[in-house]
Amino acid sequence: MPELSYRDKNTVIHALSPLVKLAWGGGLVVLSLIFNHPVYILILFLSIIPMVRLAGVGREWASTLKFTIWLGLSIIVINALFSYHGDHVLLTAPFRLPAVGQPVITLEAIAFGAVMALKLVVIISVFSLINLTVHPDDIMAVLLKMRLPYKSVLVTSLSTRFVPCLVEDMGRISDGYRTRGVQLDAGGWFKKLRNRGKITLSLLSNSLDRAVQVAEAMEARAFGSGKKRVFYKEISISRLDAAALGVGLLPLAAGITVRVMGYGDYQYYPELASIGGGTIEWALPAIMLLLLAAVVPLAFLKRRVELD
Amino acid sequence: MIRIRELNFTYNGTERPALNKINLTIEDGHFVLLTGASGGGKSTLCRVFNGLVPHFYGGKISGKAEVQGMDILKTPPKELATKVGMVFQDPENQLVTTDVEREIAFGLENLGYPKNLIARRIEEALDTAGIAHLRFARNNELSGGEKQKVAIASVLALHPEILVLDEPTSELDPQSAEEVLRLLERLNDELGLTVILIEQRLDRVVHLVDRMLVMGGGEILADGRPAEVMNGNIAGLGIGLPPVIRLMRELKSHNAALNGLPLTVKDARLRLQKVLQNVKTSAFADAGASLEPVLNIDKVWFAYGERAVLKNINLNIGRGEFIAVMGRNASGKTTLVKQLNGLLKPTKGRVRLGGVDTRKSTAADLSRRVGYVFQNPNDHLFADTVEDEIAFSLRNRGVDETKITKAVEGMLEEFELGRYRKSYPRNLSGGEKQRVALASVLVGQPEVIVLDEPTRGMDYVLKKKLVSYLDDYRRKGNTVIMVSHDVETIAECAERVVLLSEGRVVVEGNKREVLAKALLFSPQINRLAQALSGYGVADTTLTVGEMLEQIG
Numbered sequence: 001m002p003e004l005s006y007r008d009k010n011t012v013i014h015a016l017s018p019l020v021k022l023a024w025g026g027g028l029v030v031l032s033l034i035f036n037h038p039v040y041i042l043i044l045f046l047s048i049i050p051m052v053r054l055a056g057v058g059r060e061w062a063s064t065l066k067f068t069i070w071l072g073l074s075i076i077v078i079n080a081l082f083s084y085h086g087d088h089v090l091l092t093a094p095f096r097l098p099a100v101g102q103p104v105i106t107l108e109a110i111a112f113g114a115v116m117a118l119k120l121v122v123i124i125s126v127f128s129l130i131n132l133t134v135h136p137d138d139i140m141a142v143l144l145k146m147r148l149p150y151k152s153v154l155v156t157s158l159s160t161r162f163v164p165c166l167v168e169d170m171g172r173i174s175d176g177y178r179t180r181g182v183q184l185d186a187g188g189w190f191k192k193l194r195n196r197g198k199i200t201l202s203l204l205s206n207s208l209d210r211a212v213q214v215a216e217a218m219e220a221r222a223f224g225s226g227k228k229r230v231f232y233k234e235i236s237i238s239r240l241d242a243a244a245l246g247v248g249l250l251p252l253a254a255g256i257t258v259r260v261m262g263y264g265d266y267q268y269y270p271e272l273a274s275i276g277g278g279t280i281e282w283a284l285p286a287i288m289l290l291l292l293a294a295v296v297p298l299a300f301l302k303r304r305v306e307l308d
Numbered sequence: 309m310i311r312i313r314e315l316n317f318t319y320n321g322t323e324r325p326a327l328n329k330i331n332l333t334i335e336d337g338h339f340v341l342l343t344g345a346s347g348g349g350k351s352t353l354c355r356v357f358n359g360l361v362p363h364f365y366g367g368k369i370s371g372k373a374e375v376q377g378m379d380i381l382k383t384p385p386k387e388l389a390t391k392v393g394m395v396f397q398d399p400e401n402q403l404v405t406t407d408v409e410r411e412i413a414f415g416l417e418n419l420g421y422p423k424n425l426i427a428r429r430i431e432e433a434l435d436t437a438g439i440a441h442l443r444f445a446r447n448n449e450l451s452g453g454e455k456q457k458v459a460i461a462s463v464l465a466l467h468p469e470i471l472v473l474d475e476p477t478s479e480l481d482p483q484s485a486e487e488v489l490r491l492l493e494r495l496n497d498e499l500g501l502t503v504i505l506i507e508q509r510l511d512r513v514v515h516l517v518d519r520m521l522v523m524g525g526g527e528i529l530a531d532g533r534p535a536e537v538m539n540g541n542i543a544g545l546g547i548g549l550p551p552v553i554r555l556m557r558e559l560k561s562h563n564a565a566l567n568g569l570p571l572t573v574k575d576a577r578l579r580l581q582k583v584l585q586n587v588k589t590s591a592f593a594d595a596g597a598s599l600e601p602v603l604n605i606d607k608v609w610f611a612y613g614e615r616a617v618l619k620n621i622n623l624n625i626g627r628g629e630f631i632a633v634m635g636r637n638a639s640g641k642t643t644l645v646k647q648l649n650g651l652l653k654p655t656k657g658r659v660r661l662g663g664v665d666t667r668k669s670t671a672a673d674l675s676r677r678v679g680y681v682f683q684n685p686n687d688h689l690f691a692d693t694v695e696d697e698i699a700f701s702l703r704n705r706g707v708d709e710t711k712i713t714k715a716v717e718g719m720l721e722e723f724e725l726g727r728y729r730k731s732y733p734r735n736l737s738g739g740e741k742q743r744v745a746l747a748s749v750l751v752g753q754p755e756v757i758v759l760d761e762p763t764r765g766m767d768y769v770l771k772k773k774l775v776s777y778l779d780d781y782r783r784k785g786n787t788v789i790m791v792s793h794d795v796e797t798i799a800e801c802a803e804r805v806v807l808l809s810e811g812r813v814v815v816e817g818n819k820r821e822v823l824a825k826a827l828l829f830s831p832q833i834n835r836l837a838q839a840l841s842g843y844g845v846a847d848t849t850l851t852v853g854e855m856l857e858q859i860g
Contacts, residue, residue, distance in 0.1 A: 008444060136406050161406055164448060175651050176687040178671035179680040180701040180748070186672075202690050205734055209686070210401050217402035219364055221415035221462065222389035232413040232426045 006135050012299040013055035015306065017241040018138035019145065020248040024295050025126040027252030032122040034259050037266040038111075039275060039285050041118050047251075047292035048125045054296065057132040064128045065121065072117030079113030080105045085269040112268040136160055141235040150229060162210065166203065173202045240305055244298045251291040258284050310334040310357060310470065310502075315371035317352060317361060326352040328526035330371070334519075336469065339496040340504045341513055341534065344523035345546030346739035346767045350506045353523065354472045357504065358392035359385040376469055389415060393463030395473040397765070399455035399480075403447045403462075408439065411447060412462045419466070429465040436499070437461035437491060451637065453484025457491065464495070470502040471495065477507065478765035481637040482793050482828075489513060508767050511550035511796070511832060514538070515571040522547055535569040548768025551796055551832045552576045555852045558860065573832055577839045580859070587844035590858050592820065600627040602756060602787050603648060608657035610643055617643045619811040621657070627755070630778070630788045632798040632819070634829060635808035641791045644808065645758045648789065649678035661756070675701065679754035683761040685741035688748055689733040694725055697733050698747045705752075719747035722777070739770045746774070756787045763794045775801045799823055799831040799850040824848040 008014070013021070032044050052061045084100070086108030093103040130139075140157045144150060177184055177199065184195050237245070258264050263284050267273040276282070310333065317327040326349050334340055342350050355361040362369040363384045373380040376391045396402045405411045412433050416426045434440040437457045442450065450458065456476050463471065473492070477485035493516050495501045507513050514520070514534040522530040522537065522545045529545050530537045538553050549557070552573055560566045565583045570576040603625040610618040617640045625631060633641050646652040647659045650671040659666045661677060682688060691697040698719050702712045720726045723743040728736060733744050742762070750757065757778070763771045779801055782788045792798055798805060798819065805822040807815040807829065815822050824834050825847060837849035849855050 006446075008446075137410055157406075158404065161404075161448075165400060172682065172684070172687045173690075175646075175671070176682060177690070178651060179649060179675050179682075180688070181672050181675045181704045181752075183670060183672045198690055202686075206686060209734075213396065213398060213401035214404065216360060216364060217394075217396055217459075218404055218414075219385045220358055220360065220389060220394040221404075221466070222386045222418040223414075225386040225389070225418050225420070227418070227420035230417050230420050230423060230426065232417055232423055232430075233410060 006132060007057075008135075009056050009133075011054060011056050011133075012303045013051055014133050015303055016133075016295070016299045017235065017237065017244060017302075018134045018142050019235055019237065020241060020244040020295065020298075021130060021134055022139070022142055023245055023248035024251070024292075025130045027249060027255070028126050028292070029123050030252055031255040032119045034255065035264045036115070036268075037264050037285075038115050038118075040255075040264050040288065041115055041122065043285050043289045043292070044122045045118060045125070047289060048122065048129065050293065050296055051129060052125070054299070055129065055133050057129065060132055061125065061128055064124060068121050068124045071124075072120055075117045075120065076110060076113035079116065080109045083109040083112065085109065087271045108268050108270070108272055111272055115266075115268075137233065138235065141231065141233060144231060145235050158214065162207075165210065166207065169203055169206045170199065173199050173206070176202075240298075240302055244295065244302065247291075247294045247298050250294065251288060254288060254291050258288065309336055309374075309376065311372075311374045312356070313372040315356065315369070315373055317356070317367055317369045319352075319365060319367045325526050326367075327356070330526075330528060332521075332528060332531075334470075334502065334504065336502050337496070337500045338502055338519055339493070339517045340502075341510075341517040341520045342504060342506045342523065343508060343510065343520065343547055344529065344767070345769055347737040348524040348546065349526040350523050351474050352526075354394070354474050354504065354506060356380060357470065357472050358394050359383055359388045360394070386418070389468075390419070390466050391468060392470045392472060393466055393468035395456065395459045395463060395471070395476050397475040397478055399452050399459060402459050403455060406447055408434075408442045408445050408447065408450075408458050408461075411458055412465045415462060415466045429467070433461040433465040436464055436495070451484060452480045453487055456480065456484070456488050460488070460491065468501075470504065472504045474506045475508065475765060476505070477509070477512065482795075483636070485509075485512060489516065492516070508548075508765065510538075510547065511552075514550065514553075534571060539569045546767060546769050548771065551852050552836060555833065555836075555855055558852070558856055562860075573835045573839070576836055580836070580840060581843070584840065584843045584845075584859060586859075588858050589844065590846055590849075590854065592846070592848065592854060601625070602627045602662060604658075604660040604663075605644075605647065606658045606660070608644075608647060608654045608659060610640075610647065610652060611655045616655075617811050618647070618654075621811075621813055623806065623813065623816065625756075625787060625789065627787055628782060628785050629804060630782045630802050631790070631804045631806060632802035633789065633791045633806045633808065634793065634795075634798065639808040640811040641808055642760055643811075645680075645760060645789060645791055648756065648758055649680050650674040651680070675754070676705070676752065677755050679749040679752060679757045681746055681749050681757070681759040681762055683764060685738070685745035686734065688745035689741065692732060693730050694733050694736075694744055695720065695729045697744055698725075698751050700748060701752050715751050719751045723747045738765065739767060742766065742770065746777075750781070754786070756789065757781065759788070759790045759792075761791055761793070763792060763797050771797060795823065795829055795831050799834070820848045820850060823850055 028044055032041060035041060052058055084104050086106030088107035089104045090107055091105040096102050136157065140153050143153045174184060182195060185192065312330050312332040315327055315330040316325055318325045330353065344350055352361055356373055357375060359380050369381060375388060378388065378391065403411055404414055409430060412430045413426050416429055434443055437460050439457050439461055442454060447455065477488055480488065489512055492503050492505065496503045505513065517534060520532065520534040520537045521528055524546050538549055542549065553569060556570055556576055563583060566579060570579055601624050605621050605623040608618055608621040609616060621644060633645060635641050643652060647654060650666045650669055653667050661674065666674060689697060691700055695716050698716045699712050702715060720729055723746060725743055725747060728740060733741060736744065762774060775797060778788050802819050804817065805819045806813055807822055823830055825838060831850055833852055833855050834850050837845050837855065838847050841847040845858055
């Protein structure tokens with residue numbers, strides 16, 4: 001699995017307010033769920049590319065894509081094998097299955113699987129882009145800005161912070177078992193499951209020890225002092241950020257409107273509908289693309305204002 | 309000022325008091341060392357200073373305890389945070405946020421300080437701790453030493469009057485430990501901060517502190533200036549004196565011209581130069597290399613992804629040898645020893661155990677012949693009781709229960725664990741866990757035993773017992789390989805030393821060739837011997853015993 005943790009970089013995307021990036025990314029995820037039309041999904045995907053390039057995280061994103069493509073392919077294959085709808089039969093199995101009949105592979109099932117896979121690529125790309133360009137503590141600050149309770153946000157943030165420690169602990173505990181003669185990956189599934197269960201117990205025990213130590217360290221630094229907590233690095237929203245936030249949210253608002261207007265859907269079964277249509281069918285995706293890309297010039301503008 | 313009177317404390321669920329009738333006064337501006345055997349009450353006493361005991365841990369407490377005029381028994385830790393700053397042993401588990409600046413701000417934010425004051429305090433703390441260059445660094449990318457400095461900076465930002473540190477260097481390599489101690493010295497010296505430090509390695513700190521307290525069994529066993537405490541009767545205190553002090557105590561007992569006790573090599577050198585005469589030339593008889601090979605490391609390379617960690621390692625290890633593997637952090641020491649039991653397999657080259665390529669076996673199979681003791685004993689402990697823990701690997705091999713019972717009893721006796729046989733291993737103290745971990749590996753009687761930093765954070769008594777056990781084990785024809793930074797222990801017990809740097813073996817040979825005359829990795833006695841070589845002392849002298857042979 002590729003390394004997806006935040007790296008501080010001097011790029012316009014890193015400099016963009018985390019609130020804007022989260023609004024933009026969140027919007028993209030919602031849009032990928034509410035749209036079914038391949039053109040719209042493709043547009044959502046294309047809008048990510050300039051952001052990735054400008055953030056200088058192309059290599060990390062590409063390695064995520066490699067991993068996601070396998071997932072996407074499996075969606076296409078599974079859908080093709082198990083969805084027998086569609087008029088254009090490409091392949092017919094030479095046998096019959098009870099209750100299902102004769103399995104077939106249809107063009108429509110492959111197309112539907114492909115668009116679902118592209119949706120997955122969009123969602124995973126958004127998560128990796130956010131992970132790579134938004135500082136975890138900034139995510140916490142945004143959640144606080146949204147008036148979520150501090151203690152819950154802190155607990156979430158601490159859990160994320162200790163994930164790498166948990167992974168290291170697991171490696172060490174597994175090594176501990178191996179050096180005591182346990183073949184962790186040998187035997188039947190029950191034995192494997194039992195061995196893994198033992199590791200989980202040790203892991204839990206380590207985590208509890210760690211939790212006590214962290215709590216102790218926090219208490220020693222006046223956590224819960226009863227005084228009103230101050231947030232040193234509170235997310236401040238300048239006018240430009242507010243404008244950028246508006247721009248970041250615009251695609252979501254526009255997308256919802258487009259869907260309410262009845263566009264953005266697509267018929268896969270029983271046969272694929274025509275991609276094209278009237279002027280409005282092409283104009284709306286083009287507007288969506290423009291709105292999605294509008295965050296890029298704003299990022300440059302923000303950098304320029306900051307430099308001035 | 310800290311003032312404690314007749315303080316008793318017992319943790320919930322235990323019978324034995326962790327603190328027993330403690331009477332103590334610590335004046336402002338002092339640098340106090342707190343030492344003694346594991347489980348003696350040092351950490352508990354430190355946690356009294358900032359109220360974690362009793363408020364965080366609970367338990368039964370009686371007596372009086374005041375810090376800067378505040379009654380600790382009535383004041384919770386969060387209210388004492390601006391009076392007493394506390395730094396803990398594990399650098400990983402005391403950092404709460406993800407980057408340095410936010411970490412320093414954490415306590416100040418909790419206290420609700422205005423943002424401009426927080427900004428000023430962050431600047432001060434960064435500069436005082438000498439970590440301004442790390443301001444925007446992510447905590448998980450820092451080294452252990454840097455993490456401890458960040459932890460120190462984060463409590464300094466609260467402007468405490470007292471700084472309490474619970475073994476802050478025990479998880480660090482010698483260079484990082486030195487840097488942290490130098491910082492503490494400066495804080496005490498220049499800012500007048502009261503520093504209370506728990507530390508096992510006396511050689512690192514005795515010359516820095518004004519006062520030394522020795523604890524054991526929940527009581528203060530000795531209290532005074534370091535030279536006074538170490539000059540007195542130390543039997544039963546459970547502390548290990550630095551080699552140079554042990555030497556001077558021996559010499560003083562039959563040389564009236566030697567007064568007082570030196571705390572540094574330089575001090576010892578100056579005193580000895582005045583009285584040194586009749587030096588006997590000594591040739592040290594070291595054991596020769598074993599002829600019967602047990603492990604052969606042949607042109608081994610190992611890489612994590614694209615990063616080469618071991619580069620063309622060639623080593624032959626013989627039966628009955630005691631080998632120490634040394635080197636800076638991240639020099640490849642642990643990666644090298646993990647090749648020996650198959651936990652890692654070479655990317656290129658071969659490791660042969662008794663002629664058999666380790667790539668053809670699993671770590672689980674190799675564990676019958678190569679025992680491996682991890683640095684953190686928790687990584688070994690899975691069972692519900694100590695005796696089940698020790699029996700674990702034998703049961704896993706399907707050994708007959710009668711034989712298992714006999715072997716377990718032997719280990720319980722050898723490591724003095726009989727009284728804990730039914731205890732849950734993870735509930736034991738650090739030293740006790742270490743013993744269980746060792747017993748659980750050694751019960752299988754492997755012909756090679758690998759120990760990764762076994763003495764780190766270990767008290768003197770335990771360390772002495774471990775070294776003696778390993779020496780016996782080696783004499784029975786087994787091979788001992790120990791990764792360690794502890795040059796004094798290596799000088800006492802190893803025969804051969806392998807020094808790694810950047811994944812390569814830079815020096816390898818008899819311990820005298822490697823440790824004597826080295827700048828960084830030489831033991832205290834050798835540094836003294838080098839300075840006294842003009843008087844006829846062999847500059848290859850490594851231990852107190854060897855020095856006494858010549859000048860005693």
